[in-house]
Amino acid sequence: MGMTEIKTLEELRELSGEAMGRAHLKILDHIDPHARTLIEHSPFVLLATSSTDGTCDVSPRGDPAGSVLVLDDRTLVLADRPGNKLHDSLTNIIANPHAGLLFVIPGMNETLRVNGRAKLVSDAPFFDSLVVQGKRPHLAIVVQVEQLYMHCAKAFLRSSLWKPETWPDRSQLPSLGRILKDQIAELPVSADELDATLEVGNQTLQY
Structure with a gap:
């Protein structure tokens, strides 16, 4: 199979061009009021992690909207609910704290992207706010926000994701x-x- 591989940044930029002048301005280092509102209305988030050797994993996380806590303008908390116990995301976070989040709101074509450093905690005062259906999680993921920005609607529009x-x-x-x-x-x-x-x-469904 003949493939033309792009191996350098110069080749990439020559093919796809440079980012528009104001594109970088949308990247924040904190959770502003708009981001807080979107996080509070998102029942579904994708969590991306990687191991120290670069092996990547993306894990879907779903809870009632409002279950992801915003502790302050730089800190998010996600409960870890019962799963298959492979703990792919969790073992990655222990080895490599860098994580990415993609918040999805039903019916909304734009998404919220967050990059930061994650850690696992087994107890904290905010665990009482993570209770769902009377179940308190054993673990939570705390993310210190380093980058936060909106992602445009094009992917959802192209895919017609919300059109039954x-x-x-x-x-x-x-x-x-x-x-x-x-x-x-x-x-x-x-x-x-x-x-x-x-x-x-x-x-x-177990919590």
Whole structure:
């Protein structure tokens, strides 16, 4: 396969050009009132981390809107809820504190990007504010904001993400049980049994 690889910044700039003059001005080093409002209305955030060898991971995080706490104009807190216990994000944060966040608000095409330094905490006074459905998290991720800025709507407009008429017919896509069964052939249960177990887990969502 013939590919033309871009290997230098000079090659990249020659191909794609320079950032517009005012593009850098949108990058803040703190949480302003507008960012606080968006964070408070976001029920879904993507958390990007990497290990010391550069291996990257992006983890979806979902909670009722308002669950991400803004402690002050430079500090965010996310609860860590029960998951698969692989702890990809958490082990990365221990090894390398740099993290990126992308806040998504349903129906809004613009997103909020945050870059900063993360750490794990097992208790703090604000844990009482992280309780959801009566469950207090065992861990939380505290992020010290270093960069914060709005990302334009183009990606969401191009993808028509919020337009149901563009969504694929779910029945034409494989279920998670089917995917897992095909990927892990030695599983001792059928795809239908996996789907049934997964559905029970979804209905009894744990916090």
